[in-house]
Amino acid sequence: MNKVNLAEKLAMIGGHWTPRIVGELNGQHVNLVKFQGEFVWHDHGDEDELFLVLKGGFRMEFRDRSVELTVGAFLIVPKGVEHRPVAIEEVEGMRFEPAAIQYIGEVDSPMTVRNWERI
């Protein structure tokens, strides 16, 4: 029951594309991530994923369209839907998702980091 200050946690995060876990409830994780550039196409077979933008903005690409997200907006990517985040500038964001999601869909790539650290 300790409070979590998002700015303090974000200041602890170096590098891109590796979420850090900052909370857990009901089998779900809250994590924070920084990223810039293009990620790989992937999906999460059994997990819906919410992404809330805290800094910057980016384009979430789907196979048939894309959605532009800016600070204070969130998007829920349903399970099984292929997506790829693309960010021109650095983005900071908060995610809600099942604890199992760190094993990222069926994709292996150099950008894929597993067993996320808790901060």
Add this chain to the structure above:
Amino acid sequence: MNKVNLAEKLAMIGGHWTPRIVGELNGQHVNLVKFQGEFVWHDHGDEDELFLVLKGGFRMEFRDRSVELTVGAFLIVPKGVEHRPVAIEEVEGMRFEPAAIQYIGEVDSPMTVRNWERI
């Protein structure tokens, strides 16, 4: 897969203490709420609850201590733990919790609203 702008949704909310549902994933709801004053003591028997402050600040009281929360901070209240939010000024916040939590613990009070609207 539509984006949700928090400020737009918050502008649609009148009154206090009644969450509005703005997203659902993995059996969990994302909801937004405005409040001011003291709520009733209550707990949620089977649901952990996350509260993120978007505007203002408040004190979350527990039976043995309290936690002051300000913008950009969140708190997870574990299942079964009695709590009572107390806000001097109006607070806007985002909550993340199981869909079932709108049936608020075991407490009935004039402040308890069930079957929350989706906006």
